Amino acid sequence: AQKITQTQPGMFVQEKEAVTLDCTYDTSDPSYGLFWYKQPSSGEMIFLIYQGSYDQQNATEGRYSLNFQKARKSANLVISASQLGDSAMYFCARREGRGGNDYKLSFGAGTTVTVRA
Amino acid sequence: NAGVTQTPKFRILKIGQSMTLQCTQDMNHNYMYWYRQDPGMGLKLIYYSVGAGITDKGEVPNGYNVSRSTTEDFPLRLELAAPSQTSVYFCASSPRVGGAGGYNEQFFGPGTRLTVL
Numbered sequence: 001a002q003k004i005t006q007t008q009p010g011m012f013v014q015e016k017e018a019v020t021l022d023c024t025y026d027t028s029d030p031s032y033g034l035f036w037y038k039q040p041s042s043g044e045m046i047f048l049i050y051q052g053s054y055d056q057q058n059a060t061e062g063r064y065s066l067n068f069q070k071a072r073k074s075a076n077l078v079i080s081a082s083q084l085g086d087s088a089m090y091f092c093a094r095r096e097g098r099g100g101n102d103y104k105l106s107f108g109a110g111t112t113v114t115v116r117a
Numbered sequence: 118n119a120g121v122t123q124t125p126k127f128r129i130l131k132i133g134q135s136m137t138l139q140c141t142q143d144m145n146h147n148y149m150y151w152y153r154q155d156p157g158m159g160l161k162l163i164y165y166s167v168g169a170g171i172t173d174k175g176e177v178p179n180g181y182n183v184s185r186s187t188t189e190d191f192p193l194r195l196e197l198a199a200p201s202q203t204s205v206y207f208c209a210s211s212p213r214v215g216g217a218g219g220y221n222e223q224f225f226g227p228g229t230r231l232t233v234l
Contacts, residue, residue: 004159033221045160045207045225091159095221103148103211103221104175107159 006108013082021077023092033095034075040088082115121226129232130198138193140208147213149191153204198233
């Protein structure tokens, strides 16, 4: 499996501030997708945002935006105006497969975000 | 619409015992997946299926078996439980999306926490 790297095991952020979570990936495939999932302490996996490799613009979804730098193979998640409910583990994942065959995901090790009041 | 359901939520096994983790989805998704998540780590793919009757190995298939007789169900079988299989198991499903680079979100079940003693 191709590697997904999240270099920040844990981060603290003040409420209402922005935080950036790093993600870099390996790929030899020109067509791929990048996902971010949130896992709160309750354990479920919650989809946040998606970026396709051919998308011309960076993805945004409410307070979540993705800083996609294709040449550098990075897809950093930016959470703006942090809320206490944002405290969770965040996973970056890359979709493998050549579209139409399968859509396996490879996950990074995750970053724990703790929002302070 | 229940989404992806998994049973049981928790289970403790003795070494050498067998069990089946159940997974059902009611979204008529073609693709289904089994992942395991070890403490503090990201998810690793065990097996996946692109449709009824078709399954394939993921990154960590040893010690597990799967079957896919219907679109809805994708059970995961542990034949001889070992302490190394202590983990949280997630089942996921996703729809078939045509074309390379297609957006293909995976929907996750709530997970099964398995302890092997």
